Amino acid sequence: MKKIQMVDLSGQYEGVKDQVNTAISQILETSAFINGPEVQSFREELENYLGVKHVIPCANGTDALQIAMMGLGLKPGDEVITADFTFAATVEVIALLQLTPVLVDVCPDTFNIDVAAIEKSITPKTKAIVPVHLFGQCANMDAIMSLAEKHNLFVIEDNAQAIGADYTFKNGKTQKAGTIGHVGATSFFPSKNLGAYGDGGAIFTNDDGLAHILRGIVNHGMYERYHHDVVGVNSRLDSIQAAVLRAKLPKLDQYCARRREDARKYSAAFKAVESIKVPKVISNNGSGDSYDDHVFHQYTLRITNGKRDALAKHLAERQIPFGIYYPIPLHSQKAYADERYNEDDFTVTNQLVKEVISLPMHTELDDEQIDYITRAVIEFVAE
Numbered sequence: 001m002k003k004i005q006m007v008d009l010s011g012q013y014e015g016v017k018d019q020v021n022t023a024i025s026q027i028l029e030t031s032a033f034i035n036g037p038e039v040q041s042f043r044e045e046l047e048n049y050l051g052v053k054h055v056i057p058c059a060n061g062t063d064a065l066q067i068a069m070m071g072l073g074l075k076p077g078d079e080v081i082t083a084d085f086t087f088a089a090t091v092e093v094i095a096l097l098q099l100t101p102v103l104v105d106v107c108p109d110t111f112n113i114d115v116a117a118i119e120k121s122i123t124p125k126t127k128a129i130v131p132v133h134l135f136g137q138c139a140n141m142d143a144i145m146s147l148a149e150k151h152n153l154f155v156i157e158d159n160a161q162a163i164g165a166d167y168t169f170k171n172g173k174t175q176k177a178g179t180i181g182h183v184g185a186t187s188f189f190p191s192k193n194l195g196a197y198g199d200g201g202a203i204f205t206n207d208d209g210l211a212h213i214l215r216g217i218v219n220h221g222m223y224e225r226y227h228h229d230v231v232g233v234n235s236r237l238d239s240i241q242a243a244v245l246r247a248k249l250p251k252l253d254q255y256c257a258r259r260r261e262d263a264r265k266y267s268a269a270f271k272a273v274e275s276i277k278v279p280k281v282i283s284n285n286g287s288g289d290s291y292d293d294h295v296f297h298q299y300t301l302r303i304t305n306g307k308r309d310a311l312a313k314h315l316a317e318r319q320i321p322f323g324i325y326y327p328i329p330l331h332s333q334k335a336y337a338d339e340r341y342n343e344d345d346f347t348v349t350n351q352l353v354k355e356v357i358s359l360p361m362h363t364e365l366d367d368e369q370i371d372y373i374t375r376a377v378i379e380f381v382a383e
C-alpha cells in the first residue's frame, strides 16, 4: 500500500506538470514576476468559473479577509460576528483592525455558524457577519442573508475551505460559495482545494464600487502611480502562483468530485457505527442527504463515546495521519478570550473540540488506503 498522507499533492502535480513547468519557465524568461499576464488571465478565468463580476487576487487568505473588511469601511469598535469554531485567521483580522470580534457557537451536525446564535448577538454596534464555510460546506446562507438584510449588516464569506462548492438556496437557485455575500475571501494555500505552490488568495464581489476600493487597497491605496488615495497594504498574487492556479482551475470540479467520492466511501463504511457521527450535508438541492454541495476540504468525524484521543493514538501507531481541527475554541484562546463571553453560549464548540477528528482527504487516496483507514477506525471505536 502507498504511504498514507494527510494531504498528497504529488499526484495532482503529475496531472498539470507540463503546463505548470512551461508557464513557470516562460515567467523566468520574461521576468514578469509580479502583475504579469498570468495574473490577469487567472483573474478572468476565476471570475468566469465562479460567475462573479470581480475577483481581486492578493497574497493569501488572511489578507483577503482583512482587505475585505477594510474595503467595507469597518471602523474600530464595530462589532463583527463570526464562528467560535474556525481557524484563527478569521478572528485575527477582526482584532487586528481593532474591530470587536463577537464569537458565536456553531451547529453540531454541520460545524457551521449557528444562525440563532448570530441573531441573539446582534446589537446596534454590529456591522458585519463572517460566516466560515467550514470544511467545504456553505453555512446557512439563506438565513444569514435575510438576517443581514433585516439588520442592515455586511456579509463577508470566509471561503478559504470551500472554493468550488455550490450553495443551493431554498428557491432552488444555485450560486458558488464566496459569491453570495457582499464580499468573499479565499485562500490558495497549497493544501486548500485549489492550492498554489506557495501562498495566494483572492477577494470576490459583485459590487463595482467595492471592487474599485479593494483594487486600490491591495496596491498601497494607489490607482495612479505614487498617488495614494487611501491607506492600503501590499498584497499581491505573484505570477508563478497564478500560473499554477491557471493550470489547476480547469480541474477543480474534478478534484472536488474526487473528494466527494472518497467522503461517500468513508461515510458508507462508518454508517453503522453508533459512536461515529459522519459529516452531515444540509442541502436544498432536492437530493436529500446528498454530498453534492460539499467539497470536503476536510472529512471530519465526531467520536461520541469519549475515545477520540485514544483513537488518534491508535491511528498514529498504524501510520495513519489525522488532524484535530480545531482543538481549542477561539473564545478560549489567550489572544481572543474576553470576559464578555459566557461558557454556556458555547456548548457545541466546547463539545466538538473533544470529539472531532479529520481523516486523510485529498485527490490521490485509493480504495486500499480508504479501506485500511476505515478498518482501523472502526476496529478501535466499535470495540
Ligand SMILES: *Cc1c(COP(=O)(O)O)cnc(C)c1O
Binding pocket: 060, 061, 062, 063, 086, 087, 089, 090, 132, 158, 160, 161, 186, 187, 188, 189, 199, 200, 201
Ligand atoms: C486557510 C484559512 C484561512 C487563511 O488562509 P491563508 O492563505 O493561510 O492566509 C482563513 N480562514 C480559514 C477558515 C482557513 O481555513
